[in-house]
Amino acid sequence: xxxxxxxxxxxxxxxxxxxxxxxxxxxxxxxxxxxxxxxxxxxxxxxxxxxxxxxxxxxxxxxxxxxxxxxxxxxxxxxxxxxxxxxxxxxxxxxxxxxxxxxxxxxxxxxxxxxxxxxxxxxxxxxxxxxxxxxxxxxxxxxxxxxxxxxxxxxxxxxxxxxxxxxxxxxxxxxxxxxxxxxxxxxxxxxxxxxxxxxxxxxxxxxxxxxxxxxxxxxxxxxxxxxxxxxxxxxxxxxxxxxxxxxxxxxxxxxxxxxxxxxxxxxxxxxxxxxxxxxxxxxxxxxxxxxxxxxxxxxxxxxxxxxxxxxxxxxxxxxxxxxxxxxxxxxxxxxxxxxxxxxxxxxxxxxxxxxxxxxxxxxxxxxxxxxxxxxxxxxxxxxxxxxxxxxxxxxxxxxxxxxxxxxxxxxxxxxxxxxxxxxxxxxxxxxxxxxxxxxxxxxxxxxxxxxxxxxxxxxxxxxxxxxxxxxxxxxxxxxxxxxxxxxxxxxxxxxx
Amino acid sequence: xxxxxxxxxxxxxxxxxxxxxxxxxxxxxxxxxxxxxxxxxxxxxxxxxxxxxxxxxxxxxxxxxxxxxxxxxxxxxxxxxxxxxxxxxxxxxxxxxxxxxxxxxxxxxxxxxxxxxxxxxxxxxxxxxxxxxxxxxxxxxxxxxxxxxxxxxxxxxxxxxxx
Numbered sequence: 001x002x003x004x005x006x007x008x009x010x011x012x013x014x015x016x017x018x019x020x021x022x023x024x025x026x027x028x029x030x031x032x033x034x035x036x037x038x039x040x041x042x043x044x045x046x047x048x049x050x051x052x053x054x055x056x057x058x059x060x061x062x063x064x065x066x067x068x069x070x071x072x073x074x075x076x077x078x079x080x081x082x083x084x085x086x087x088x089x090x091x092x093x094x095x096x097x098x099x100x101x102x103x104x105x106x107x108x109x110x111x112x113x114x115x116x117x118x119x120x121x122x123x124x125x126x127x128x129x130x131x132x133x134x135x136x137x138x139x140x141x142x143x144x145x146x147x148x149x150x151x152x153x154x155x156x157x158x159x160x161x162x163x164x165x166x167x168x169x170x171x172x173x174x175x176x177x178x179x180x181x182x183x184x185x186x187x188x189x190x191x192x193x194x195x196x197x198x199x200x201x202x203x204x205x206x207x208x209x210x211x212x213x214x215x216x217x218x219x220x221x222x223x224x225x226x227x228x229x230x231x232x233x234x235x236x237x238x239x240x241x242x243x244x245x246x247x248x249x250x251x252x253x254x255x256x257x258x259x260x261x262x263x264x265x266x267x268x269x270x271x272x273x274x275x276x277x278x279x280x281x282x283x284x285x286x287x288x289x290x291x292x293x294x295x296x297x298x299x300x301x302x303x304x305x306x307x308x309x310x311x312x313x314x315x316x317x318x319x320x321x322x323x324x325x326x327x328x329x330x331x332x333x334x335x336x337x338x339x340x341x342x343x344x345x346x347x348x349x350x351x352x353x354x355x356x357x358x359x360x361x362x363x364x365x366x367x368x369x370x371x372x373x374x375x376x377x378x379x380x381x382x383x384x385x386x387x388x389x390x391x392x393x394x395x396x397x398x399x400x401x402x403x404x405x406x407x408x409x410x411x412x413x414x415x416x417x418x419x420x421x422x423x424x425x426x427x428x429x430x431x432x433x434x435x436x437x438x439x440x441x442x443x444x445x446x447x448x449x450x451x452x453x454x455x456x457x458x459x460x461x462x463x464x465x466x467x468x469x470x471x472x473x474x475x476x477x478x479x480x481x482x483x484x485x486x487x488x489x490x491x492x493x494x495x496x
Numbered sequence: 497x498x499x500x501x502x503x504x505x506x507x508x509x510x511x512x513x514x515x516x517x518x519x520x521x522x523x524x525x526x527x528x529x530x531x532x533x534x535x536x537x538x539x540x541x542x543x544x545x546x547x548x549x550x551x552x553x554x555x556x557x558x559x560x561x562x563x564x565x566x567x568x569x570x571x572x573x574x575x576x577x578x579x580x581x582x583x584x585x586x587x588x589x590x591x592x593x594x595x596x597x598x599x600x601x602x603x604x605x606x607x608x609x610x611x612x613x614x615x616x617x618x619x620x621x622x623x624x625x626x627x628x629x630x631x632x633x634x635x636x637x638x639x640x641x642x643x644x645x646x647x648x649x650x651x652x653x654x655x656x657x658x659x
Contacts, residue, residue, distance in 0.1 A: 387622075417596065
C-alpha cells in the first residue's frame with residue numbers, strides 16, 4: 001500500500017462522527033479526571049480501558065489517547081486553582097500558576113496553560129508523524145536479537161520511574177518480569193507456576209494487574225486514613241489570556257514543546273522533568289526572569305508546553321518500536337494488544353491505515369482539547385467538589401466491573417484485589433509500582449526474543465552482537481547504565 | 497521504625513523471597529522437559545535468573561541501608577500505628593475475599609452495591625443521600641452498559657434477576 005493509499009484509508013477510518021465523538025469523550029473524561037485531586041491520568045486511562053473492549057479498535061484507542069492528553073492538561077487546573085497538581089507533570093505549573101490565582105488572575109493563567117498545552121500537543125503530534133514512520137521503517141530490519149537488545153535498552157527506563165530508590169525500582173521490575181512468566185511456556189508448552197489451574201495457564205490478565213496496581217491502592221489508603229478534603233478554589237477573575245499574552249509567551253511555548261518532544265521520545269523520562277526543564281530554560285532566557293515563581297505568565301506557559309510536548313512524543317517509541325515511553329503508554333500498549341494489534345514496525349506494514357487514522361485523530365485531539373479545556377476550566381468548581389468518601393467506593397465498583405468484563409471471570413477480580421493489596425504494600429514500603437508494570441509488560445517480549453534468538457543460533461550468544469544495530473543498542477544500554485551509576489554515586493556521596 | 501531500618505528488613509525479606517522462589521517455587525512450579533538440549537532454552541531458565549536477581553537486589557538494598565545507617569545519625573523512632581485504621585484494613589481484606597467468594601451467587605450488581613456500602617461504612621461520609629444514590633445507580637448503570645451495550649454476561653446471581 002502506498003503512502004497516499006494508506007493515508008486515504010486512514011482518513012476513511014477516522015472520518016466518522018464516532019471517531020470525533022470518542023476522541024472528544026476521551027479528552028473530556030481525561031480533563032475531568034486530571035482535575036480531580038486523587039485521580040491521576042494513569043488511573044483514568046486504566047479505568048477507561050475496559051470500556052473500549054467492545055468498540056472498534058480505532059475508536060477504543062482514540063478514546064484512550066484522548067483521556068491521556070486530557071488528563072495531562074486537566075492536572076494543571078487544580079495546580080493553578082488550589083495549588084494541588086492533578087498529575088506529577090503539572091507540579092511546575094503551580095510555581096507561577098498559583099501566585100497568579102492569588103492575584104485574581106486564575107482565568108489568565110488557565111487560559112495561557114490551555115493555549116500552551118494545545119500548541120505543544122500539536123507540535124508533539126506533528127513530530128510523532130514525522131519520526132515514527134521513519135523509525136519504524138528502520139526497525140523493520142530487526143530480528144529477535146535486535147529486539148532483545150532494544151527491549152533490554154528500554155528496560156533502562158526503569159531508572160526514570162524508580163523514584164527515590166533505584167534498587168527498589170529494580171526489585172519491582174524483576175518481580176514484574178517474574179510475574180509475567182506465569183502460564184504455559186511458549187516453546188515447550190509446559191506449566192510455569194500454574195499448578196494445573198486452567199485460570200493461570202494463559203498467564204495473569206494484564207487489566208487485572210494494571211487496575212489492581214494503580215487504582216486499588218488509592219482506595220485501600222483511603223480506607224486506612226479516611227479524610228474528606230475541602231479545597232478552597234480561587235475565582236477565575238475577570239481577565240482571560242489575551243493574544244498579547246500568547247505572543248509574549250510564544251518563544252517559551254515553542255522551546256518548551258521541543259524540549260517535551262525530545263524528552264518524551266526517550267523512554268522513561270516523562271512529563272515532570274520536561275516541564276521543569278522547559279520552565280528553567282524559559283526563566284534563563286526571559287527578560288522577566290526575576291518574576292518567575294511570583295506569578296509570571298511565561299512560567300505557566302513554559303511548564304505546560306513542556307509537559308504536553310511529551311504526550312505525542314511518547315507514542316514515537318510505542319508505535320515504531322513497540323516499547324512504552326512511560327507508564328500511560330505502557331497501558332496503551334495493552335489496549336493495542338487487546339484489540340489484536342501489536343505496536344511496532346510491523347504495525348506500519350499490516351495496519352498502516354490504522355496508523356494514519358491515529359495520526360489524524362491525534363491532530364484533531366489538539367483542537368478538541370482547546371474546546372473541551374475552555375469549558376472544563378469554567379466547570380472546575382463542580383469537579384473539585386466530588387467528595388472522596390463517595391469517589392473511592394465508586395472507583396472500586398468501576399474497577400470490579402471493568403476487570404470482570406475482560407474475560408467474564410471472577411478469578412480476574414480476585415487477581416485485581418490481590419494486586420491491589422500488593423500495590424498498597426509496595427506503596428507503604430516505598431517500592432514503586434511503575435517498574436513492576438513495565439517489567440510485567442516487557443517480560444514476555446524480552447524472554448521470547450531472547451529464546452527465539454537462541455533457537456536461531458543453536459545456543460550461541462554471539463548472535464546478540466551480530467551487527468551494527470545490536471552493537472548500537474548495547475552501546476546505548478551501556479551509556480544509560482553509566483548515567484544511572486553516576487547518579488547513584490552522586491546520591492551516595494551526598495548522603496555520606 | 498526508621499526508614500533505613502525498614503529498608504534493611506525489606507532487603508532481607510526480598511532475599512528470603514527470591515531464594516525461596518529460586519530454590520522451591522521454580523523447581524516445584526516449572527515443568528521442564530527432559531529433552532531440553534540448550535540450558536538457556538529451558539522453561540525454568542528465565543524464572544531462575546529473575547528469582548536470583550530479586551534476591552541479589554534485596555541483598556544490595558540491605559547492605560545499602562546498613563551503610564547509610566552507619567553514616568546517618570537519624571534517630572530511630574517508632575511511629576504509632578493507628579489501630580482503627582488497621583482494623584478497617586482487616587475488614588476490607590475480609591470483605592474482598594468474601595466478595596470473590598459470593599459475587600457470582602449474589603449477582604455482580606448486588607455484590608457491588610454491598611461492596612460500595614461496606615467501604616462507605618468503613619470510611620464514613622457526610623454526603624449520605626448522594627452516597628446511597630450513587631451506591632444504587634452506579635452498579636445498575638454499569639450493568640446496563642456491560643450487559644446490554646457490550647454484551648458481557650454479567651452474573652445475575654440466584655436471588656434477584658435484572659432485565
